[in-house]
Amino acid sequence: MPRSQLLLRGVVLLGPVVALLATGPAGHWPPWWLLVPVVAGAGVxxxxxxxxxxxxxxxxxxxxxxVALGDGVPAAVLVAAPALLAAHLAALLASYGPAAMxxxxxTLRLWGRRGALVLLTVPAAFVAVRLLDGEPEQPGIWVLGVAAACVATVVATALIDVRTGEVDAR
Structure with missing residues (x-):
């Protein structure tokens, strides 16, 4: 198996385990009966x-x-989100062909840039959650959030050059 495939599959294995264990510093270590199936599933x-x-x-x-954290959003989400995204992208890339390829x-650079763009939203979302925590819910906030997500999706889609898959930086 080539080195690139080994590295990708290692990320697929480690990403979910790191994300699961990230709840520990917030005082919610996963029990062994959950850790074992996650490690086994990550291996599969x-x-x-x-x-x-x-x-x-x-x-x-x-x-x-x-289940473990309920309504709270600890800073550990800044570790878990990149770990899960890295595992997702690594699985996607590893599945592009046979294991021997x-x-x-x-291709790695293209998906690396795409993943980095997605990761830019994590700190912004975390800060927004922290700033809005404890504030009364405003009417229409969900509608505004969905509308903003739709606009962002349309803009991002319009900027992608379908021939190359690259973002047009005009």
Whole structure:
């Protein structure tokens, strides 16, 4: 197996485990009976990145975060979100071909830039949650949020050059 595939599959294995353990510093260490299936599922996801295993393990981690932390959003989310995104992108890239096929640098750079753009939203969302925590819910805030997400999606889609997959920086 080429080095690029080994590295990608290592990220698929470690991403969900890091994201799961990130709740620990907030005082909510996952129990062993949850950690074992997540590690095993991450192993299956690393071996078969084109299966449903990566998504299933990610959803399991998100479920733990929901149960363990309830309404709070600790700073550990700034570790968990990149870990889950890295695992997701690594699984996507590892599934581009057979395990014996190395990935070319151009594809890795393209998806690396895309992942970095997605990661830019994490600190902004975290700061927004912290600033709005405890504030009374304003009527229409969800409608405004969905509208903003739709506008951002349309703008991002309009900026992508479909021939190259690159973002047009005009």
């Amino acid at each position: 996801a690393a071996a078969a990145p084109d299966s449903a295993a990566p998504a299933g393990v990610g959803l399991g981690v998100l479920a733990w975060w929901t 190395p990935l070319d640098a151009a």
